[in-house]
């Protein structure tokens with residue numbers, strides 16, 4: 001018996017060593033919105049061992065990715081990086097759909113049409129942007145029609161274009177609306193199917209760098225239970241919470257990323273008016289959305305709008321918001337519930353009425369009803385181009401190979417989400433893609449820019 005004691009102690013010691021080893025995660029992705037979910041999927045697709053952590057339940061109910069509709073379009077007035085981000089995302093999504101359908105009894109349970117839900121997409125702007133727009137449409141091989149004066153507007157789209165306003169409709173396959181809820185859902189299904197884990201209802205309360213690993217303190221948002229895990233590599237995809245999450249690791253993000261409130265209003269055309277429309281007018285309402293309308297030529301006057309849903313009668317619910325309708329945030333945790341002001345509601349109604357005038361479908365203020373409205377958040381960088389990059393090490397301006405951030409996503413995140421996830425995964429795994437377009441996008445989102453921006457705030 002006496003001789004057994006040291007053996008038992010040794011065995012216990014070995015067991016606890018083994019447990020410690022097992023407790024170290026290879027890669028932890030923090031945040032299960034669009035960016036974290038696409039990155040976790042891309043890492044899983046490379047065969048990596050990944051843990052995805054999200055403070056919300058498996059049904060996403062708040063955050064910048066909340067909702068079922070965003071605009072996805074290939075063209076972008078000369079800035080080709082958005083075009084690449086969208087086009088590559090379509091390709092990546094097709095791969096994911098194929099994977100989800102593979103080895104399954106129902107070979108078409110998952111479908112690309114769940115993700116890209118409508119086509120075409122309309123852009124209305126000032127004719128002063130014609131040259132830039134036209135050149136990018138040609139360069140980016142976009143299938144489109146464009147009217148640049150009132151006569152063409154009438155002939156091509158039966159629209160009443162004011163002088164100096166152009167209308168361009170993009171017919172590319174998978175340009176139109178993208179459903180962020182489904183993108184998140186598909187990516188997370190892919191992560192699980194690859195055998196990786198997702199911990200919902202787990203909030204990261206502290207993130208510290210230790211010798212050779214990261215220490216991540218977690219709180220279960222349902223039970224209050226606390227635990228600490230270790231991870232060799234970390235991806236931060238905390239959206240507007242990036243500054244808070246990285247306050248110990250990369251405090252400069254508090255200054256480099258500025259979360260701002262934006263709002264969304266949901267409007268309904270009242271029954272009497274909608275029923276008075278001819279079948280052609282009804283169809284016109286549907287195909288005239290989604291739209292980005294910058295025809296006023298002012299930041300405050302421009303809006304994006306789409307039909308996110310129809311009601312039980314099949315009447316459209318029109319969602320409208322403004323890329324530049326921004327306001328500061330006092331408390332990130334409660335902002336999602338902030339209601340719309342009277343001015344914001346009026347802006348939403350008037351912008352929608354103006355658009356119906358333009359597309360020649362009769363609508364007056366008394367025909368429109370606000371049915372819902374909520375606040376959402378843009379994470380803004382100085383240039384409004386996001387960061388998807390390794391961070392520098394604490395002691396030098398060299399790349400930290402074990403830590404990648406996706407942050408500063410404003411109104412451009414959804415359509416490129418699968419590509420941002422790919423770039424993040426490649427950055428963490430030190431994988432390169434030689435293609436020139438990929439390199440241009442990586443540089444725009446990238447490391448040297450971050451180092452320069454950090455130097456500017458020091």
Ligand SMILES: Cc1cc2nc3c(=O)[nH]c(=O)nc-3n(C[C@H](O)[C@H](O)[C@H](O)COP(=O)(O)OP(=O)(O)OC[C@H]3O[C@@H](n4cnc5c(N)ncnc54)[C@H](O)[C@@H]3O)c2cc1C
Nearest residue numbers: 031033034035055063064065071204239409411413414415
């Ligand atoms: C109103 C609006 C309209 C938009 N329109 C378009 C459009 O038309 N086209 C387009 O391409 N893009 C659009 N976008 C942009 C796009 O939706 C965003 O860029 C994208 O959703 C950002 O995703 P994210 O993953 O960075 O952030 P989020 O979705 O906010 O994800 C961050 C996640 O991290 C979790 N998290 C944070 N902190 C912690 C923590 N400590 N522990 C655990 N989890 C944590 C959060 O719960 C959240 O789920 C729009 C955005 C908004 C707000």
